[in-house]
Amino acid sequence: MREIRTFELEHREPASAWRVAQPLAVNVLAGELWLTVEGDAEDYWLAAGETFELKRGAVAWLSAGREGARLSLTVASGAGDTVRVERRRTPRWTWMPRWLLTA
Template identity: 60%
Template sequence: MREVRIFELEHDEPAAAWRVARPSVFKVISGEIWLTVQGDSEDHWLATGESIELPRRAVAWISAGQSGARFALASGSEQRAVRPVRGLPGLSWLPRWLGVA
């Protein structure tokens, strides 16, 4: 089973912290997102269409750019066999589901 959640952030909303329960892919659908993972030495600015893999137990801080942002957080079953496609192991359905394939 897969789970995909879609979120929207306005520019003036405070940064939010996320604790990742399962390995997930964070993908920007529209706008721009600032994302930093606790313990990582660098921040990430992700634009529309860009994504990043978040490991299990990571704590990620996110905030929207000037025009706000819409993004998806997707995770698959950890017991399912994974096959790498487009650099997203086990989540080959994500680009099609989001209409960007």
């Protein structure tokens, strides 16, 4: 059995900072998601149907595009790449879900 969590982000909602406790696959279910990972020079824009894998220990910042975003997080086996990459302005940082924090 594996755990899958679903989140919805609204447009103009401040970016969320997540510290990854275990490898995770970020799956965009609807809308558009902005994602950046500390130490990575790129910003990523993911559309519905696209996935991005985060390594254990990574700190990722996520925010929604104009239509908002619905995403799921699934425990992954490793780290991979996204399909589409696009540069945009960086939103403000704020909240970090406790269940994603490393000890």
